[in-house]
Amino acid sequence: MLSRSLRRPCAFSACEILKVTPTTPKYNFHRTLPRPNVQPTKPTYSKGLAGVIAGESSICTVGTGQGLNYRGYNIMDLVEHATFEEVSYLLIHGHLPNKQELEQYKSKLASYRELSPSIKVILEQLPSTSHPMDVLRTVASVIGSTEPEDVENRTVSGVRNNQWESGDRLIATFGPSLLYWYHFHKSGTRINTVTLPNDTVAENFVKLLQQTKDGQEPDRDMIDAVDKSLVLYAEHDLAASTFATRVTTSTLSDLFSAITTAIGTLRGPLHGGANEAAYHLISRFKNADEAEQSLLKMLESKETIMGFGHRVYKNGDPRSNVVKNLAKNLSSKIGTAYAKNLFDVAERMEQVMMREKKMFTNLDFYAAVVYHLCDIPTDFFTPVFVIARTSGWVAHIIEQRQDNKLMRPTSIYTGPDPQEVRFMKLSER
Numbered sequence: 001m002l003s004r005s006l007r008r009p010c011a012f013s014a015c016e017i018l019k020v021t022p023t024t025p026k027y028n029f030h031r032t033l034p035r036p037n038v039q040p041t042k043p044t045y046s047k048g049l050a051g052v053i054a055g056e057s058s059i060c061t062v063g064t065g066q067g068l069n070y071r072g073y074n075i076m077d078l079v080e081h082a083t084f085e086e087v088s089y090l091l092i093h094g095h096l097p098n099k100q101e102l103e104q105y106k107s108k109l110a111s112y113r114e115l116s117p118s119i120k121v122i123l124e125q126l127p128s129t130s131h132p133m134d135v136l137r138t139v140a141s142v143i144g145s146t147e148p149e150d151v152e153n154r155t156v157s158g159v160r161n162n163q164w165e166s167g168d169r170l171i172a173t174f175g176p177s178l179l180y181w182y183h184f185h186k187s188g189t190r191i192n193t194v195t196l197p198n199d200t201v202a203e204n205f206v207k208l209l210q211q212t213k214d215g216q217e218p219d220r221d222m223i224d225a226v227d228k229s230l231v232l233y234a235e236h237d238l239a240a241s242t243f244a245t246r247v248t249t250s251t252l253s254d255l256f257s258a259i260t261t262a263i264g265t266l267r268g269p270l271h272g273g274a275n276e277a278a279y280h281l282i283s284r285f286k287n288a289d290e291a292e293q294s295l296l297k298m299l300e301s302k303e304t305i306m307g308f309g310h311r312v313y314k315n316g317d318p319r320s321n322v323v324k325n326l327a328k329n330l331s332s333k334i335g336t337a338y339a340k341n342l343f344d345v346a347e348r349m350e351q352v353m354m355r356e357k358k359m360f361t362n363l364d365f366y367a368a369v370v371y372h373l374c375d376i377p378t379d380f381f382t383p384v385f386v387i388a389r390t391s392g393w394v395a396h397i398i399e400q401r402q403d404n405k406l407m408r409p410t411s412i413y414t415g416p417d418p419q420e421v422r423f424m425k426l427s428e429r
């Protein structure tokens, strides 16, 4: 039994913080990494779970001193040499696909681009004013209702609607669904969401957005930028949305429920919604000097500057320079004063934040510039992140199921002392 004094509201200082050094995860698929030395200790507390190790994973290294790696492959190699499809396959299946596996994977994704009548009806009935993140969350729910995961056979390969099929279904369908909804409400057009069978997810997305017809080439630099951004966004260990996905999965719930959980969690501006919020901020400034003056005032009044900082990275986000270069190249290729100014404003903000706060841009900051220069509507920025991260979420769902334990932490009670609270009937209150 706890003593009476311990049942009273607990000050944070009275609570011990878990003393573990973040180290490498236990497994990768080839078991090359040592197991972290994590000893379960007394109950501990860390606000926002900062620094807490909440599981083991063989999927990704973030902030371990080894750089950002997916299944052991460095992000720089992946972004330079692999398409999003190769990366998605790597995350979900644990190895890079060979040519045949990649072709099969791409044709499977392509086969899911035709939207079912039930999805179309619902997309048409959603308001034109819906936030696109709500549209994607709804799409995940609709598919989860019309083509539910086969819970009896969820881990059996070859079974329709197993976890791999269900994951692929979502990765392939999110983009076409979003763009069907967009064009229907913008111009009343019911677009054909099927493009060429060999199109990548990025090609399909840009073609449907720009409404280029087969045979008519969309802008290759834009497709390349979107594809690389998908690779960068695909996975990031236990980011809030991935942790949320694993919590839902740990209750033995289905994949679609876990992904709707993730979409809801990603939407907030402290997580995925930061790319949309960062663009709203950047676009407020007419030029770099105005950006500098306004930013200084914002810092003085202790405002949070979207697109800067990170829970895990404290000395820089390895994805940031890649996406900054994409933004720079697109800006100079487009070549207009507007595009150049947008990049200059963003770069000045980066310089001011480094000079004043020693803070660095995270992936979301320059991704916002890239997406804007690709003519992607601002409220589609976080949905594009969803398309990419679904591959990481699915990988984590599969992994969670391989060694599941219900995730159920406890809290430090800070409410009224039950011994001092007496229940009064309604008539007495």
Ligand SMILES: CC(C)(COP(=O)(O)OP(=O)(O)OC[C@H]1O[C@@H](n2cnc3c(N)ncnc32)[C@H](O)[C@@H]1OP(=O)(O)O)[C@@H](O)C(=O)NCCC(=O)NCCS
Pocket: 048, 269, 270, 271, 272, 274, 303, 304, 305, 306, 307, 308, 309, 310, 311, 312, 362, 363, 364
């Ligand atoms: C990502 C984020 C939530 C991480 O937060 P965290 O690990 O909890 O760090 P904290 O909020 O405790 O910040 C530590 C300090 O840095 C400051 N800080 C962190 N991010 C900041 C930002 N973007 N702008 C201004 N100050 C910031 C905090 O105000 C705090 O200052 P203090 O010690 O004087 O109070 C935070 O950096 C943030 O809000 N960034 C903006 C949103 C964003 O870009 N999210 C996408 C992340 S990939």
